[in-house]
Every structure is written in C-alpha cells, then in structure tokens.
Amino acid sequence: LTQKAEFRETFMKKCLEFPEEEHICETIWTNFEQAYVGKEKCNFSDQNYDQLLAETPFKHPCGKMMFWSKTKDLVHKFTKKRDCFFTLEDTLLGYVLNGLSWCGEKGNNETFTENCEDCLPNPVSSFWKIASTRFAQYACEGASVMLDGERKEPYDSNSFFGGVEVPNLQPPKVKDLTVVLVTEEIRACTCDSLGTLRKDLDQRIGCACKAVTKSRVETCIEDNTPCGACW
C-alpha cells in the first residue's frame, strides 16, 4: 500500500466511525486532498482549506463548546460519549484529522505522512489554525476551556487557544467563558490570575474560573457524572 492509500483508508475509517454516510466521506476526502496535494509543504496557506471547511459545517450546539490547552487527553476522555461539551475533536474533521500528519509535494499527487511538520506554516499547522479559528467563531452563549493548572502559565497567549481561539470569540454572541483549571490540590482561581487572559478576552465577554482537581475530573469520567455537576 502506498502512503496515500494507507492514509486514505485511515481517513475513511475514522470518517465512517463518526458516523457519516460513505458518499459524504468520499466528498470530504476529495475536498481534503485538493487542499494540499501537489503543493509545497512549507509556506502553506490557510486558505487552501476554505473549500473543505465550507463543505463540512459544524453541526454541534454552539452553546456547548469546550476549548483546551495542554489538557488534550483528559479533556477528550471527559467529552467523549457526553453531549454536554464539544471539543474540535468531537466534530467530524477534528475527529478524523486528530493525531494525523499529512503533506504533499510540488509536481506530483502523492500524500506523505512523515516530516510534514518540520517547517511553518505547514499543511497540518495550517489546518489546526484555520479549523480552530472557525471553531471559535462558531461559539455562542457560554463557552468553556480546560487548562492545566500545574503549568507555570496555564493560559499561554501564544498557544492555539490563546493566540487563535480567544481573539476569535465573538461577543455578544459569546457571553461568558468558564475556565476549568485542572489542579492536583484543591485551590481557588480567578480569571485575573491567569496571565493576560482577561486582557486578551473581549471586555464584553464575562469570565469565571473554577479549579477542579484532576482526580475529581477522573471520577466524573468514570461515574459519567451529568453535565454541569462536575465543577
């Protein structure tokens, strides 16, 4: 199997798991491929994904969004099989492309899955940048973010969350942000103590911080604690 055939199989298998109809996955694959095939992997433009994103609109409730930064495994364990929060990886494209790496090359129609991310912007970084932008723009009402309270700077203005998603939250559509700060020990937290978050977030968007221990979140995952009852 060529890298492309193997990559296509992975893509289709994950797409069908979602669960989508076969012809929809075929269409998405075609749009996905045309974004990067035959193009140089370096200096990649976000606009290459416009068609793909236009053909694959978000369908989850805009008032149940969960962002994250440096809490990838925990947040996905938490949102999985729950309908109270949706991360980008709980949407079709985010689910399919999470953990994958892809790029093309000028002059041929191959797909490569290695060394795709050794220059910036590349097809992978561009995808997460544009997908995160659109994901944040789609948010409404109350949004949440899970941050790692054990880091020196749980909120990093240079992360995808701080640099791309926070500036793309649209007030007055988005009313407030709940920060779920995951810690080892029980403690208090405020949005003002999270670096430049309060400054980076539009003044019209309210902000509340809730500290919750990692073991509490793990218990909520195990017990399938209902929405809103974990913190």
Ligand code: N1C
């Ligand atoms: O830089 P980050 O986290 O703050 O980005 C996370 C933020 C989330 O809210 C997502 O909506 O941005 C979105 N996002 C993804 O959904 C995603 N899936 C996989 C951003 N990045 C994503 N990845 C990969 O993880 C991607 O390759 C990028 O480089 C990392 C970012 O993880 P992070 O630094 O923990």
